[in-house]
Amino acid sequence: MSLSIPRILTLTTRRYKDLAVYVQINCVPNGSTGGIMLNEHKDRLANGDTSYAFWGRGRSPKNKGEWKFANEAGCKTHALLDRLTGKHGFYSSFATRKLLRRLDEIGPDVVHLHNIHGYYVNIPMLFGWLAEHDCKVEWTLHDCWAFTGHCAYFTYVKCAQWRTHCAYSKKCPQLHAYPMTYSPFTCSWNFEQKKKYFTLVPAERMRLITPSKWLADLVGESFLAKYPVEVRHNTIDASVFKPTPSDFRVRYGIGNRFMVLGVASPWSDRKGLGDFVRLASELDSGRFVIVLVGLSEKQIGKLANILVALPKTENKEQLAEAYSAADVFVHPGVEETFDMTVAEAQACGTPVIVTAGSACAEISDSDAATVVPADLSTLKATIVKLARGGRVVLASRTDSAVQLAAIYSAADIFFNPTVEDNFPTVNLEAEACGTPVVTYDTGGCSETIEAPCSFCCGDYEAALARIALQAYSRSHCSPCRNKAKAPSI
Structure with missing residues (x-):
């Protein structure tokens, strides 16, 4: 002992x-x-x-x-x-x-x-x-x-x-x-x-x-x-900042427009406020919407008529909802030492645009970031280019017919790239919800196409061209439009 x-x-x-x-x-x-x-x-x-x-x-x-x-x-x-x-x-x-x-x-x-x-x-x-x-x-x-x-x-x-x-x-x-x-x-x-x-x-x-x-x-x-x-790079709370589904787009009337998000507090020209104001005035408001979080009451009063102007929030969950709802997060500032918002946006699965020569370019994930010079025309062109690329939203499988009907109804086009299905009923379901279908002329696909605004295409290039044409028109044909839309969920 x-x-x-x-x-x-x-x-x-x-x-x-x-x-x-x-x-x-x-x-x-x-x-x-x-x-x-x-x-x-x-x-x-x-x-x-x-x-x-x-x-x-x-x-x-x-x-x-x-x-x-x-x-x-x-x-x-x-x-x-x-x-x-x-x-x-x-x-x-x-x-x-x-x-x-x-x-x-x-x-x-x-x-x-x-x-x-x-x-x-x-x-x-x-x-x-x-x-x-x-x-x-x-x-x-x-x-x-x-x-x-x-x-x-x-x-x-x-x-x-x-x-x-x-x-x-x-x-x-x-x-x-x-x-x-x-x-x-x-x-x-x-x-x-x-x-x-x-x-x-x-x-x-x-x-x-x-x-x-x-x-x-x-x-x-x-x-x-x-x-x-x-x-020592700053870290974020990955348990909060992650892809977060919400009704953010519905709540603020964004709809299907391409959402460009900026987050800062306080906002100033050094943070890129002037760039966002010019973007809001130059981009087509029917296709694009600027959302800024962190504005003062005075700034909200001045800008609410040209963009979605929101105050500062300390609620991290609300920020995660905003990041996740956005199509792209833009940080045009040139003086940040390490902007947490860039890392937070990327953690929520949102691509970012940052300015070359700043710390933001250093910390951003290169696979999900676009680095542009401190030039508004280049920034605008980059946003328009990203918008043309579309937006990918991943959703898990559902056996709920109501949920599927809501998804079909929300879509502008239903693209079914199957090549071997003998009778893909999903095509019929999409048309029944008023959404045109673009698919391949293989298997039993042609037998499931009824609406005149739906098309069977011979290959990928032809299908892509048809989707582009449909997207440009931004409207369904009469037979589809006249069908009853399913309720949103």
Whole structure:
């Protein structure tokens, strides 16, 4: 027995030595970055580590280990001062002092930073603490704000001042973009201060994480280049984002039109809003419909007459329904570091169109994605080409005559490519529901064709030509149209 006790103690000591104490910090607990932070927090807990999730704005904590350390008044004051001075990240000293006291109590092994912009934390205080304490720092960059003097993105305006010194040779072109300010004088100062404080932590203790190689390459050209960078693609919940049947098309009056979907929040020209508006005005509304999810009330009021304008939703199941209903998901933005919506749409079985040169082109599944240049005419031509290719909807077998009748009735054409069936009754069923049939002149097919708008063809090319002709006319012949349609289900 005396020999077994040290063995047990040794094993116990080794197990707890491998575990660590993590602290996750982000501006909010919701949205894409908040979801990533909380998923990281849950993964650490599942691994047996001790983990905390801290944020500055948003909902109150719900679970053990969560903490909202700032308050709304402090965040609004930070935002107001930033609007006047342009010094984003240099206020909120009271909230940051509370955060640092809690970090002192916890003594974390790893502090994992996410978005540290967002009017809730003081940069000099936070990085001063990180530099003085012997903990590892992981910093997930969700945008480019960390290495610019002001903006979170710069590709859209084609600005490269961040590579050397922001606002040194000319003024910042994006003072009115997030984080908006009226002060034209602090962009250069911000750049210098960020470079000073963000590089305080030794390179051997801080690791940067980016969701795409595109962003990692930009980091390598910035003043953060001395830090190791890990590319870690964001993941989605595959149990939610999967092909999801619903009445989405009926609910919003889309019908059989080719549905072009866009999802973002907030929407802006940087996200491609202007491109969607032009597409809605240029594409034939009888054949195409633009659906945008995530619009503000003001935007919905302006756009509801030209497209299907929907507000933001936090309901993932509703998003999966929208993705699954769409014929194509379009992401015309050029500045995304890793847009979850592209991966979500593809997981729902919807092909996507993304812009070349962005991280979206990097993360999209090449088999289900079309990459186009940042050019509206090319985007429009690509959508029209995809629409000509048709849409494939897979359905399992059913023994319900009512369901079959509804499917026949919904179709414009019933194509039966059988070559050996001696009497395919499905042809009779389709015609009885008012739908013309195109089939081959083999077996007993010709004996099941009665309506003058149905045709037996000699080969595939002839059948394809007949289908194209029928689709172009977009109408059934009189004998078919006059037959009673089966009720929809």
